[in-house]
Amino acid sequence: MAHNKLYRNFIILQEDERGYSHSSDKALSGYAKVEAKGDKCKVSFYAQNLRQEDNYSMILICCKRDLKQLIDLGPLAINGVGKGDTSKDYYVNNIAGLGISYEKISGAAICKVKDNENEFIMHGFMNGEDSTDNWRKFKVVKVDSKKYINKLDEEPKKKEISNLDTSDKAIISKVNNIET
Numbered sequence: 001m002a003h004n005k006l007y008r009n010f011i012i013l014q015e016d017e018r019g020y021s022h023s024s025d026k027a028l029s030g031y032a033k034v035e036a037k038g039d040k041c042k043v044s045f046y047a048q049n050l051r052q053e054d055n056y057s058m059i060l061i062c063c064k065r066d067l068k069q070l071i072d073l074g075p076l077a078i079n080g081v082g083k084g085d086t087s088k089d090y091y092v093n094n095i096a097g098l099g100i101s102y103e104k105i106s107g108a109a110i111c112k113v114k115d116n117e118n119e120f121i122m123h124g125f126m127n128g129e130d131s132t133d134n135w136r137k138f139k140v141v142k143v144d145s146k147k148y149i150n151k152l153d154e155e156p157k158k159k160e161i162s163n164l165d166t167s168d169k170a171i172i173s174k175v176n177n178i179e180t
Contacts, residue, residue, distance in 0.1 A: 032044065034105055043073065049082045059072055060096075070118075
């Protein structure tokens, strides 16, 4: 995706399971947002009225013909008033360091692991559609976010150096030798 056109898609998250509300008189609500521009992609999750004491995970649902899996992006921290708000940055063709394009994302969910099973609290699909597949049974791929963040930070520097002409590379080499 060489152009800088902004791609933005909201996924409205609907309540699946009752009993996780911070306030019993309000329903769970939230959304996930996928934004891509140039070679960068931002995935954001927002949820409100969730109990703080529970541990939740952010899940991307890939439910396309050639890819059927769930990507666990890691924990969604909930504050004292029941709100969670997190964003993660990736490359458009390498979501979560898995080599998956943002175009493969069909939906999103918030889940909790209970008795070694994923219990989906909220979920939604792009354009309000639902999957005919039993997406809850797809393989879950957990992401090592610490490992991926370091890789994300290093990659642009390598690209920038490779685009330099030979005289610039020689200067950088001399500076590196002086510093070491």
